[in-house]
Amino acid sequence: MSLLRYGYVVGTIIGLLWGMTVSVCVAIGLSLLTGAAATPGLLAAMPAGAIAALVLLLAKNKQASWLFAGSIATLTGAVLLMLRFGQPFGISLEINTTGQILALVIFALGTALPLAKFLKGIPFGALSRHEFEEAIIRFLTGFGYVFFTAIVAIPFFVMIMTSFKSQQALLANPLDYSLDFSKGWDLFRSYVELFRDFNFGQYLVTSFFVSVMTVLITLLFSVPGAYAVARLRFKGQAMMSRSILLIYMVPMIVLALPIYIVFSMVGLRNSILGILLIYPVTTIPVALYMLQGYFRGLPAEIEEAGLMDGLSRLKVIWQITLPLSLPAIASVSLYVFMIGWNEFLLAFMLLDDPSKFTLTRGVAMLNSSEIPRQHLMAGSVIATIPIMLIFLGLERFMTKGLTAGSVKG
Amino acid sequence: MRTSIAPKDTGPLQKREAKLAWGMLAPTLISASLVVILPLIAIFWISFKPIGLADLRVPTPKVYERIRGDFNQAGDEAELQYRLTNSSPKEAITGVTMRDVLPEGMTILQLDQRCTLEGRNLFCDFGDLEPGYRERIKIPFSANQAFIDADPNPRDSVAQLTGSSNSVLFDATFTLDNFIKIFDGREFWKVIGVTVFYAVFGTIGALVVGLFAALLLNKSFRGQGILRGLFLFPYVAPVIAVAFTWVTLFDPFSGSANALLIQMGALDQPINFFGQAPQALIMVTVFEIWRYFPMSFLFILARMQSIDTDMYEAADMDGASPFQKFWYLSMPQLLGIISVLFLLRFIWTFNKFDDIFLLTGGSAGTRTLTVSVYEQAFAISNIGAGAAVAVVIFAILVVFSFFFFKYGSQEEGL
Structure with missing residues (x-):
């Protein structure tokens, strides 16, 4: 040395x-x-x-x-x-x-x-x-x-x-x-063909719809749940706040198999409704976990003042807690949106009908020896750009969302 | 002086609060149990069932009708045929009956014993059909002129079939074959070995690379925000997009990586990165590290930025060198988050399916347990065996979760 x-x-x-x-x-x-x-x-x-x-x-x-x-x-x-x-x-x-x-x-x-x-x-x-x-x-x-x-x-x-x-x-x-710029607009041929012949415009809309609905349903379920775990006292509160994360540890493929069987039998396969039944459940636990961490950090005194002034619990949540936690809700929404947008496994297993594909499922369809590579890459770009734009625009929220609740700091 | 004592039993206010809490949690709990706990129970049930992909469809009898024979004038004879099948090779169908409306202008010459005819309404009772049963029921008839003019298609009126059979899914036959099958042979232990390699090296690699990246960005300079955003790209982009990009990049014929290595003189022959036994596993592990280092990076960076700077100033006064500061001051502060990340990432990497499935499809010695579930259930169409592998995964995860709660929870509040 x-x-x-x-x-x-x-x-x-x-x-x-x-x-x-x-x-x-x-x-x-x-x-x-x-x-x-x-x-x-x-x-x-x-x-x-x-x-x-x-x-x-x-x-x-x-x-x-x-x-x-x-x-x-x-x-x-x-x-x-x-x-x-x-x-x-x-x-x-x-x-x-x-x-x-x-x-x-x-x-x-x-x-x-x-x-x-x-x-x-x-x-x-x-x-x-x-x-x-x-x-x-x-x-x-x-x-x-x-x-x-x-x-x-x-x-x-x-x-x-x-x-x-x-x-x-x-x-x-x-x-x-x-x-080769001399080709002019012909450079974008793969994209034109994807939108014209492979229905990618519709996949974009479907993916967007599915992701937004997933965010809404997730918030609808996880906000009250997170509030209950963070603020209300009841038996099993401690256990609940921990075990909710356990769900996140069950591998998706283990759940996907029975879900596939049940959906085949009741005819929910190949439907956006079926996808919307499943996606939020995969995101609720983590959203709940992040939100309860944030709710705990809010000063309880303001809420107590609201209670004293005669507001009901639900009104307190609606009028005091929610406006105060808008940044956290934005982070969680972004994170859930990202999960919904990027989800591949369930879409791949449950959707067979090309008219109902989400974007990731559509890209998976392009992975065949008959379809040229540049189409596959163009599809990947189409799937990546929206999430990247959202990410770059709201990076601050996103990074906060990704780390929220897990680091005490 | 009287001391005030808190009431021991739960008061009405407290009860109301608990009630409200459960009410607010109910939607989450119900949905979680429907989509998580029920499927888990189902997995256990199915893993003891001799069931394949085809058994998901409850077997139903099928019939195909047609008319055989030429008729040019009234009185010509021909045959009405019903081809009756039970396509299930395993299950019998019981109580099969058939109703059909015959076309006009047919004079039935001889009727099958199991059938009755009232006007044009044909009714047949076939009783039970054995597995794989097929029979041709022939009904000779003579056609009159109206029939010949109309030239009807017998399928215009669809034959109505009834019949019931029990699906393997719900009956009481259980078997241990699935478990015997998956534990049998060296294949299973190979799969376990691959999974452990992937999980251990993927986790450690992502942590080390993430720690290095966090050290780089743990100072403020112009462009720090941009770099931080850039470093997160692999984690934020859809897995399907980046996985296919890697496959394209490392393609043995048209991939840039091989061409580059050959041009630089590092290789003589292109390497089939994702297609051959030892390197495919290394490549999927590298992909895992590449894709998930941003997550470790984010968490470690967040922790670093919350460390008190006073400590470092004191160390500077005492003349500590940069490496000493890192090793003796930063590392102990980071150990908590690193151990939590290790546990979390280990479990998630263990559970990972998409990445390997998209990169290699589980070939070339990269089949992990989760890929094996898919392989058994859908590629070999043996759902029971797939479920059995899933049960094995679940059992291992229960052990992990135990460790997670025992050692993970005191740190960092996870």
């Missing part, structure tokens, strides 16, 4: 690793966006990163002036260019020249600037334990941002871009996600 604690050792290691990270990312990005067969060239990129790190350390890395950072970046880029004999990404610069130059600039800046940040205040020679750990943590943080962004963004990028491609193009070069 003490052998490691020298600025030049830590700097070299961080430089090597960071050079590798950035070059892999840039090469992947270049390949996916232009279709060029770019390779990262680790044997060149890693030394480039290490050299940049050592220069930064030697120059004491005092002020982060733009000129200084720029010259380090230029140096990094030049080293990469030199070590790969003028082909920074393993392909001739004549192919997609602007793209490659842009990628080279991104590599140079993306290597040099973060390295300057990682190694700020780190001396060239012996390091204290603080300086050592600080540098490691800064590097890991930077790596973490890149890593997490990549693993989350790439699948969604692939989903969206595949929906714009054709089957032949995908088979010819699976890495080429560049868009």
Whole structure:
């Protein structure tokens, strides 16, 4: 450990690793966006990163002036260019020249600037334990941002871009996600076909209807229940507040089997009514659990004042508790909406009739060898976009809803 | 001095409150018992039944009628045929009768002994039909001119059949075959092994990755909100969309992942990520981690942000290094939520069905217990065996819940 604690050792290691990270990312990005067969060239990129790190350390890395950072970046880029004999990404610069130059600039800046940040205040020679750990943590943080962004963004990028491609193009070069804008509106062909031939407009409406109804029914059941568990005293109150969550631990597939049998016998299969009978029950327990946590946090005095002034319990709930808990109700509604919208298993088992499908069931239908991949991905995009829009618009509520009630804090 | 003592028995006010409470809980309790507890009982019942998917339809007798023979002029003879079947291979149908209205202009020459004819109304009493019974009842007749002119279709008047049979679902035959079948052979233990691997590594992986992500975002900087939103994407998107995206991405022929690895020189041959035995299980576990790390991340981040900062300032004064602060200060504070998350996520991962079903369908050595329920009940059409697996799952879950309540509940108020 003490052998490691020298600025030049830590700097070299961080430089090597960071050079590798950035070059892999840039090469992947270049390949996916232009279709060029770019390779990262680790044997060149890693030394480039290490050299940049050592220069930064030697120059004491005092002020982060733009000129200084720029010259380090230029140096990094030049080293990469030199070590790969003028082909920074393993392909001739004549192919997609602007793209490659842009990628080279991104590599140079993306290597040099973060390295300057990682190694700020780190001396060239012996390091204290603080300086050592600080540098490691800064590097890991930077790596973490890149890593997490990549693993989350790439699948969604692939989903969206595949929906714009054709089957032949995908088979010819699976890495080429560049868009051919000359096709114009023809790019959206998969979407047009889904809405025209596969009834996806109706599935959207059905899914929306089902999710909203699920939210309403869930609230109707869980608000009084949560209030009772949180505020009223009765025998079994403690047991109730715990065991309600037990329902959440029964696997859906175990319930789905008898529900399937009963619904087949009474003819509720293939009906939206049947779906609406089941969905809320899967969400009521968790909604009740979240709401009762919130109700407990509300000051009881206001309600007691209401009771003193002659309001009945139900009126207290309606006029005092509910208006006070609107944020919690919004969170719970969003969460339940998300569950209803994303639900797949029950829809898959209970719905066979294409005229009654929900969106997730509709997407499942597209997973067949006769239907091209881009249709499946376009269907996935259609199913994902509404929930994402709602999520991005109301992220604050959503994150609160997801954690509500379970963390005392 | 008198001390006031609280009344020991329940007063009327208290009783009214309890009554109101139960009234407000009643809708939830009733619906939960209808959709959760009744099905659970049903699962136990079915698991002891020799029942397949086809047995869900109560067997009914079927008949198909047609006229055989040529007739060109009045007096020509032909045959009216009823083909009677009991399509159930196992169950007899008892008390089968048939009513039909014959077309006009037929003179019946010879009537089956079991049938009577009043005017044009035909009535037959066939008694009991054995399993798999089929018979052709032939009624010869001669046609008159009106019949030939009209050329009627005998199916214009639908033959009415009655008959009852007992469904396997409700009778008193019980069997242990389902359990014997699922416990028999190495397959079951393999399934258990896969389930445990999936649940353990999926849970631990999601927790570790989630903890790392929470550490990244536990400081305020510009763009923190955007990153937090982005990190939640896998959890919020519909499972069906992301699962199919992964399948597309890792496809051996047209998938980008393979093409990328080959282009970068990391692979010589494309790997069939979701189609071959060892890597398929690893891939579904990685998918599980990818999809559910946001949940751990959210809960751990929320807990981190509620830790008092004074403690860290004191540690700074004492000269603690960053790793020491994390290990000796943050970790003990986070252990509570991490253990609760571990239990919850372990149970949920154990219960997970959709993800594996969509990614591999349970092939290539990824069949977990929940996928096995579906496989038995719908792919092999043996509902009884599927229910038996479900009972096994339920038994394991009861053990888990016991631990959950014993160790989980003191922490974090779960």
